[in-house]
Amino acid sequence: MDGRDHIAYFTMEIGLTEAMPTYAGGLGILAGDTVRSAADLGIPMVVVTLLHRKGYFTQKLDATGWQREEDVVWPVAELLQEMQPRCAIEIEGRPVQVRAWKYEVKGAGGYIVPVYFLDTDLSENAEPDRSITDHLYGGDPHYRLCQEIVLGMGGVRMLRALGYMAIKRFHMNEGHAALLTLELAYELSKQAWDLAYEQMQHTVRPELMQMVKPKCIFTTHTSVPAGHDKFPLELVHQVNTGYGDAFAELERGFCPENELNMTYLALENSHYINGVAKRHGKVTQQMFSKYEIHSITNGVHAATWATPPIAQLFDERIPGWREDNSSLRYALNIPKRDIWKAHRQVKEQLLALVNSRSAGGFEPDLFTIGFARRAAVYKRAELLFWDTGKLQEIARKFGPIQILYAGKAHPRDTAGKEVIRRIHEVKEKLKGAIKLVYLENYSIDMAKLMTAGVDLWLNTPMPPLEASGTSGMKAAVNGVPSFSILDGWWEEGCIEGVTGWAIGNDHNGGPENRDTRPEDADALYNKLEMVILPMFCNESDRYAEVMRHAIALNASFFNTERMVSQYVTKAYFK
Numbered sequence: 001m002d003g004r005d006h007i008a009y010f011t012m013e014i015g016l017t018e019a020m021p022t023y024a025g026g027l028g029i030l031a032g033d034t035v036r037s038a039a040d041l042g043i044p045m046v047v048v049t050l051l052h053r054k055g056y057f058t059q060k061l062d063a064t065g066w067q068r069e070e071d072v073v074w075p076v077a078e079l080l081q082e083m084q085p086r087c088a089i090e091i092e093g094r095p096v097q098v099r100a101w102k103y104e105v106k107g108a109g110g111y112i113v114p115v116y117f118l119d120t121d122l123s124e125n126a127e128p129d130r131s132i133t134d135h136l137y138g139g140d141p142h143y144r145l146c147q148e149i150v151l152g153m154g155g156v157r158m159l160r161a162l163g164y165m166a167i168k169r170f171h172m173n174e175g176h177a178a179l180l181t182l183e184l185a186y187e188l189s190k191q192a193w194d195l196a197y198e199q200m201q202h203t204v205r206p207e208l209m210q211m212v213k214p215k216c217i218f219t220t221h222t223s224v225p226a227g228h229d230k231f232p233l234e235l236v237h238q239v240n241t242g243y244g245d246a247f248a249e250l251e252r253g254f255c256p257e258n259e260l261n262m263t264y265l266a267l268e269n270s271h272y273i274n275g276v277a278k279r280h281g282k283v284t285q286q287m288f289s290k291y292e293i294h295s296i297t298n299g300v301h302a303a304t305w306a307t308p309p310i311a312q313l314f315d316e317r318i319p320g321w322r323e324d325n326s327s328l329r330y331a332l333n334i335p336k337r338d339i340w341k342a343h344r345q346v347k348e349q350l351l352a353l354v355n356s357r358s359a360g361g362f363e364p365d366l367f368t369i370g371f372a373r374r375a376a377v378y379k380r381a382e383l384l385f386w387d388t389g390k391l392q393e394i395a396r397k398f399g400p401i402q403i404l405y406a407g408k409a410h411p412r413d414t415a416g417k418e419v420i421r422r423i424h425e426v427k428e429k430l431k432g433a434i435k436l437v438y439l440e441n442y443s444i445d446m447a448k449l450m451t452a453g454v455d456l457w458l459n460t461p462m463p464p465l466e467a468s469g470t471s472g473m474k475a476a477v478n479g480v481p482s483f484s485i486l487d488g489w490w491e492e493g494c495i496e497g498v499t500g501w502a503i504g505n506d507h508n509g510g511p512e513n514r515d516t517r518p519e520d521a522d523a524l525y526n527k528l529e530m531v532i533l534p535m536f537c538n539e540s541d542r543y544a545e546v547m548r549h550a551i552a553l554n555a556s557f558f559n560t561e562r563m564v565s566q567y568v569t570k571a572y573f574k
């Protein structure tokens, strides 16, 4: 095995199982779903990520809704297999040994994709270096840069140590892994240097970077400028000592304003670049006009996100759906009452969990709205509560409404934590006609139950900042319609009144810097009152038809089987 046909997929986070807290949100979940579908399809892939020994974190919410974080302790050696080969990198002049742990993702047909988790917690390493792979997105820029050196440079070296000498393509899932492009050029320069007879300086020439480019693929995931990693050049010189002066000449190219910009580094050195939904591709093209930006719309791994009652229904009605997700279009032939019944089962499970964790007193007959994702400000979790009087008025007209929230804020995102706290405050105001619960510690298993068990999945981002969003796709697999701002994937997935509903008009990705909350909230209340609740309460047969279409039209397309197939034909083996 030399990996000649292999795709090496590099990602800072990955969501594989509930037991492994190595993801923060959608980016990591997408990585997990990508790998699962690659295994289903038998794509020769090898995955590199960091161990995150202390996890992202466990979220605790106090009575006021203020978030505190606790380290996660997880049994690394029980869940992963330690690999013998080691590799070394250099940080601040110190050698740092890197170890890898393997996890195997098995596809529907038995094909295995290995995932290697890099770990620097070795006794031969200096104390500060031992904790580099502890906390996902933890610490300051110095810590983050160390992590990205381990991922990008250490990742390539570890693949070589494991025997992958000739990788076909390197796929960077976001810019965190962009240092791998420098490592690949450095490898080439070393070979050239070793061969050279005359005395020459060890520098990496632009021609070598050009040789790296055809090997690299870059997927960018954010339209939020802060989402693009940057490091002061001074810090880079202090920390990244392993290359000496080899890149001195090239540096100016990808370091505008004396900063190492990981996005530019990846853009400059990739032959295929894509955004994660059609609109996101266009927005990204505007941000980086110098490069050609494609788009491949995200998906979810259908067999992972279909909850047992729904999966059982598919097994009976659409045999083979796990290996052929497009056959989910035949959901059109499943009787609506069967979908309704399966959904009801999941809803009862979900509400039992809610009632066991809170004094919510949720009831399965009542209309239930769900909203769960990272508590980042641009996701506008509070839009539903813009006018609590209006919301109560609607609930009095149609009967009590139940609302479920969940999601973690990044430990340093005070504004995101404030959002969670204010939602707790709203709870008091809504008492009576509306029940509201904010569930602690959103995770893979909770996402499965929530996206499947509510009656309506809500998403209210500030357009055009939602690159894709995937939780609405998980809902669709389970026959739960979305009610969302037309942004990210929903611009493609929404057929009004057929697969779900749009909130407001299409802002068409702009104009930016305009506060659209008043009009968006107005549109939200209007459609909830005039269209969605009347249908749910008085014409449940029509509501079940929308549920069925969510599966047939959206789950059959917005899945990672289709997505990975597109990466294969457009980028991996082209």
Ligand SMILES: *Cc1c(COP(=O)(O)O)cnc(C)c1O
Residues within 6 Å of the ligand: 024, 025, 026, 027, 029, 372, 373, 374, 442, 443, 444, 447, 448, 468, 469, 470, 471, 472, 474
């Ligand atoms: C799917 C998922 C997300 C992403 O949700 P979006 O709505 O796409 O932002 C975040 N966290 C977890 C645990 C998930 O399963």
